[in-house]
Amino acid sequence: MSGESVPSVQSVQPAVFLDRDGTINEQMGYINHISRFILLPGVATAIRTLNEQNIPVVVVTNQSGLARGYFPPALLDAVHAQMERELAAQDAHIDGLYICPHHPEAKEEQFRKVCTCRKPQTGLLEQAAAELELDLTRSFMVGDRWSDLKCGNRVGATSVLVLTGYGRGDLEYIGPEQEIQPDKIAEDLSEAVDWIIEQLQ
Numbered sequence: 001m002s003g004e005s006v007p008s009v010q011s012v013q014p015a016v017f018l019d020r021d022g023t024i025n026e027q028m029g030y031i032n033h034i035s036r037f038i039l040l041p042g043v044a045t046a047i048r049t050l051n052e053q054n055i056p057v058v059v060v061t062n063q064s065g066l067a068r069g070y071f072p073p074a075l076l077d078a079v080h081a082q083m084e085r086e087l088a089a090q091d092a093h094i095d096g097l098y099i100c101p102h103h104p105e106a107k108e109e110q111f112r113k114v115c116t117c118r119k120p121q122t123g124l125l126e127q128a129a130a131e132l133e134l135d136l137t138r139s140f141m142v143g144d145r146w147s148d149l150k151c152g153n154r155v156g157a158t159s160v161l162v163l164t165g166y167g168r169g170d171l172e173y174i175g176p177e178q179e180i181q182p183d184k185i186a187e188d189l190s191e192a193v194d195w196i197i198e199q200l201q
Contacts, residue, residue, distance in 0.1 A: 013056065014140070015058050015139045016140045019059075023164060024039065026165075042188060047193075051092055059098070060124040061099055062118050063099050068108075096131070120147040124151075137156035140152070140158045140196050140199075144162050162191075
């Protein structure tokens with residue numbers, strides 16, 4: 001975790017935090033080969049819209065496949081490089097990328113720990129807020145799992161459930177039993193971004 005001091009209130013701004021798998025790219029379980037990374041339709045345009053509004057876009061992703069030994073760090077780097085290339089080809093970019101590689105039952109000892117960064121824990125968002133000067137309470141957390149919603153809720157962010165990835169199933173089978181509910185349910189990232197921009201105006 002970063003040891004940087006929290007910036008002054010005057011300097012911070014809201015951001016849009018995005019889950020990766022199921023929100024940005026197709027939900028494949030574990031992306032254990034570069035060919036399994038497939039950007040979802042409309043994602044680059046949605047991110048570009050946020051870029052044009054000068055709203056920081058930060059990806060926060062659990063990647064326990066590293067901990068479980070399903071793929072090496074080099075593949076994760078390659079996947080993220082591919083993601084950024086595909087976004088750049090449509091004039092879009094992300095402003096930050098924060099990864100949790102941990103799991104308490106990890107095969108790889110270096111990743112075997114109970115951490116504060118695996119969503120729904122809030123460490124990734126807090127690190128990004130400190131390093132990028134972001135106001136979490138004015139920010140948005142967008143994802144396809146209830147773990148994303150819980151993470152956002154814990155830092156006071158507005159939560160958006162997208163129905164891509166696991167979203168539709170989670171809404172039907174997981175959501176009804178949950179105390180925390182999304183502030184917005186969106187068909188996909190494009191709809192989520194349109195709504196977010198309305199909230200920030």
